[in-house]
Amino acid sequence: MSDMTTTEHLHLDPDRLFPADPRTRDIARELFSEVANLAILSPHGHVPAEWIADDEPFADPTSLLLSPDHYVTRLLHASGVDLAQLGVGGTAADPREAWRIFCARWGLFTGTASAGWLEHVFSHVFAVSEVPSAATADIIYDRISRSLATPEFRPRALFERFRIEALATTDDPLDDLDAHRRIxxxxxxxxxxxxTFRPDKYIDPEAPGFANAVARLADQHGIAVDDYRGYITALEERRAHFVARGAVSADHGVADAYTTVLDADDAAALFRRAVRGKLSPAEAREFRGHMLVEMARMSVADGLVMTLHPGVQRNHSSVTFRDFGPDSGHDIPVRVEFTRGLRPLLERHGLERDFHLVLFTIDETAYSREIAPLAGFYPSVFIGAPWWFLDAPDAIGRFRAAVTETAGFSRGSGFIDDTRAFLSIPARHDVARRSEAAFLARYVAEGRISLARAREIIVDLVDRQPREVFKL
Structure with a gap:
């Protein structure tokens, strides 16, 4: 692959992602201006709360921008780069050498969402104008390093600079949430x-570490490890702890959207076998499906929004998982079914007045086929924004086209960035706002809605909907 020259410069077109047609582009520009400077609401993400609580300087460009971003490292890996060279999974890589590897292969990211986010970060956050390349790697690394050493680039200063109003983290149910208390x-x-309450490994017998997680829960609450009723009570108490610390949602990343209602005695029998590792895959699915209904019941009681994102084969490469752990770039989409799978849960709780169920997936076909029709009937169901591989401009356009004709604009949750990459949060929300402006501009240009109505809708999509759906 040929290297890029040092004469090239990053340039972010102010009309990027807007339609090519001049009239429609003018409309998109006007609509975007309505929301460009609104506060960022990030109700689902993975930035550690300790970053904000401790407000320590970031160590270096690689550990901040490269090693934890599996969108970036996965494509480098596909081109033959060893993940150990990039510091993935806590491996001891030289940060400058890792950065050089990344910059020398910058051309791999052409056309990807990652390139757009990173260009935004380089240009808007660090005032970097050079295009990454083998020749510019050290220049960019040093410039970012100097910035990170200043007070203006500490986490809290960036939080304010980015106009973030609310940022949700993702937390283990047994976390004492001390960082949140200090904040x-x-x-x-x-x-x-x-x-955010994330109970996957406590309710899914097939999740890595299930037995150990349940044992820790039982020990903390002074109950026998196979006491099902005590287990349910302990989960309710942990949720109450999260609510007391300001939580608004409980997040569930499960294999599929299957739910079922079990008799309490049958559920207890499965639970006793689950903690001993004695369940078949079919039985594990039954217990997991039952626990999703239990989680919905608890959400009705305590008000936590229930978010559900099935449809991923996690840790697809067993060798990579062994060497680098989870979230190392090989969680792959699979087809998922919602209509039949969620019916038992919705039969029980779908008409509850204050229950909010937000459905996410990376199976694009499910949005028009199932999620939009469900959200178009059940007052409790909301359409979650595309996440992971779908939080990209063309995918956002496909998502919006897939759901609008069935469920309109009002049944969405608003955009989520779902990221560990703190500095990319403004870039991702900028992409989402521009993409929404582009879609609405087409509707205005085609005479489907008025410009005045489009102005109202885009503010709803960016601001009102996430506030209401996530009870902010």
């Missing part, structure tokens, strides 16, 4: 950092 008790910090 909320600090009068000098004006933003909101909200914990």
């Amino acid at each position: 909320s008790a600090d009068p000098t910090f004006r933003g909101r950092v909200l914990p």
Whole structure:
């Protein structure tokens, strides 16, 4: 692959992602101006709360921007780069050498969403104008390093600079949430950092570490490890702990959207066998499906929004998982079914007045086929924004076209960035806002809606919907 020359410069077109037709582009530009500077609401993500609580300087460009971003490292891996050279999974890589590898292969990212986010970060956050390349790698690395050493680039300063109003983290049910306590008790910090209850390894017998997680839960609550009723009570108490620390949602990343209602005695019998590792795959699915209904019941009681994102074969490469752990770039989409799978849950709780169920997936076909029709009937069901491989401009356009004719504009959750890459949050929300403006501009140009109505809709999509759906 040929290297890029140092004469090239990054240039972010102010009309990027807008339609090519001049009239439609003018409309998109006008609509985008309505929301370009609105506060960022990030109700689902993975930035550690400790970053904000401790407000320590970031170590270096690689550990901040490269090693934890599996969108970036996965494509480098596909081109033959060893993940160990990039510091993935805590491996001991030289950060400067890792950065050089990344910059020398910058051309791999042409056309990807990752390139757009990174260009935004380089240009808008660090005032980097050079295109990454083998020749510019050290220049960019040093410039970013110098910036990270200044107070203006500490986490809290960036939080304020990015106009983030609310940022949700993802947390283990047994987390003491001390970082959240320290943040909320600090009068000098004006933003909101909200914990999110993530119980996957406590309710899915096939999740890695299930037995150990349940044993820790039982030990903390002073119950026998196979006491099903005590187990349910303990989960309810942990949720109450999260609510007391400001949580607004409980997140569930499961293999599929299957739900079922079991008799309490049958559920207890499965649970006793589950903690001993004695369930068949079919029985594990039954227990997991039952626990999703239990989680919905608890959400009705305590008000936590229930978010569900099935449809991923996690850790597809067993060798990579062994060497680098989870979230190392090889979680792959699979087809998922919602209509029949969710019916038992919705039969029980779908008409509850204050129950919110947000459905996410990376199976694009499910949006028009099942999710939009479900959200178009059940008052509790909301259409989750595309995530992972779908939070890209063309995918957002396909998503919006897939759901609007069935469910309109009102049944969505608003955009989520779902990211560990803190500095890319503004870039991702910028992409989403531009993409929504482009879609609405086409509707205006085609005479489907008025410009005045489009102005109202785009503000709803960016601001009102996430506030209402996630109870912010």
